[in-house]
Amino acid sequence: MTPGVFVTGTDTGCGKTWLSVELIRQLRGQGLRVAGFKPVAAGAALRDGNLVNDDALALAEAGGLDIPYATINPYCFAPPIAPHLAAAEVRVRVGIGPIRVAFKELVGCSDFVVVEGAGGWRVPLGPGLDMQLLALELGLPVLLVVGLRLGCINHALLSEQAILTSGARLLGWVGAQVDPGMASLNENIATLGSALSRPCLGILPHPGALNAPDREFPLDLRGVLAGA
Helix, strand or coil, X not given: CCCEEEEEECCCCXXXXXXXXXXXXXXXXXXXXXXXXXXXEECCEEECCEXXXXXXXXXXXHHCCCCCHHHHCCEEECCCCCHHHHHHHCCCCCCHHHHHHHHHHHHHCCXXXXXXXXXXXXXXXXXCEEXXXXXXXXXXXXXXXXXXXXXXXXXXXXXXXXXXXXXXXXXXXXXXXXXXXXCCHHXXXXXXXXXXXXXXXXXXXXXXXXXXXXXXXXXXHHHHHHHC
């Protein structure tokens, strides 16, 4: 089994990159060589004549390995829209083949691979391919990032149900406090903890939060590593 994890989320902007970077940082602190992987990204700017995405760059910087950008992010599109629409604009079909090749390269030069999806679990990538099928193809256990904001309970329950129904192995969920002023934060965390069937593996508090969790929820690296 490939040592790694697939990070998905309840939505766009829910904290997937935040968690992925923090996970890479902490795993490196355990002495592991960790590669970040962003198979598909939409929302990029030109740098030295090539399109680059901020999330993919953050993963590359966190990993600190000498890996070509195109390996970390094989499909990169300029407009910040749904990936399948961005790909269609430039007449590119996102295929599993190039993603599989890049993933194999990352596995060969690291001890652990943190794969960050785009958007949520069922985001379409092109004809016959979505984020769920991509995750299943890579065969990694899944971490669900729950963006802590109004509506997150419903989004989390639906996402967990879809992941489990697909047959993917869900390790647990991590809350990311993307709304620094979320009302009833602790009550929402408690509700998620009782409603979701998989354990909470950590809470990422917002650095400038008006409300903070009433206790610390450090990332459970043992839970991640044991499952991966």
